[in-house]
Every structure is written in structure tokens, then in C-alpha cells.
Amino acid sequence: MMQPHDSFWQGCFGYWQKQFIQQNFLLIGYIAWNGYLNTGRGMVVCTVVDTIPSCIDWEVDTLTYDQVFIPQAQVEAYLQVLELQPEVVTTLLNAINTYVPTQAIVLLVLGNGVVDINLLKNLKISPAGCYAQVQHRWAEFQPNLTPQRGTHE
Secondary structure, three states, rough: OOOOOHHHHHHHHHOOOHHHHHOOHHHHHHHHHHHHHHHHOOEEEEEEOOOOOOOOOOOOOOOOEEEEEEEHHHHHHHHHHHHOOOOHHHHHHHHHHHOOOOEEEEEEEEEEEEEEEEEEOOOOOOHHHHHHHHHHHHHHHHHHHHHOOOOOO
């Protein structure tokens, strides 16, 4: 009997964010490092445009999403718009104050009416490494990037 992959089950049980992050990690890391180089600390926000189906096959399905880096000075105002609980905002602001940009990424994922906040650390590839790979393979990522997601230098 064949067992479905974990990614299949994650897609069916409603926690799709982990697989989304894995599928889009290089671009997330690219945006994080580009944002840090240009404005300092902050967080990456991925807003999933598509409605996420109840069952998604991460091997073949992709989601349309927008990415932006929010500089630390603008994070609190951005979070007020999301109407998060004050303790969540405090925790997130503390994470931005203390994370190590060369080794971690503060990420907020919005999709299907859910806000998912992550501190990605113990990464297999650093944000600077993601940046270098995306730059090296720029043409491969062009269809997925829009001007608000960063510019190629």
C-alpha cells in the first residue's frame, strides 16, 4: 500500500504554510537579504493571492503570491492594519529586534484569511546564499517576480 507524502497530508489538513515556505524559500531568502541590505532589519511578508484548495499537491501545484520586505520602522504600522493581538505584535517586534539577519528570517504569510508568523532559523542556506543563488539564476525567477518584490542589481 502506498503512503501519501507528508506534503500531501499537510496540504489536506489545512496547514499549508510549511510547504509553501519550502517551495518558495529561495525567493523568501532573496527578499529578506535584499531588504536587509537596503533598509536593515525587518520582515518578509508573503500574501497568497490564490484561494488555497482544501487539498493541494505541492509537487505540481503552485500558488500566486506577492512578496514584500517591511523595514523595521514600518512593521508596527503594518501590523496594526492586520489587527493582531497586542501580545502577538510585541512578540513579533521583539523577534525583529533580536534575530540574526545573516542566519534567520522573520516571515509573515497571509492566505485564506490566516496570518502565519515564522522565525526561520537553522537554515540550510543563509539569506545571503539565497540572494546569490537567485541572482545567479535570475532568468529562472523572472516570471515570479514583480517590481515590488525587489530589483535585480
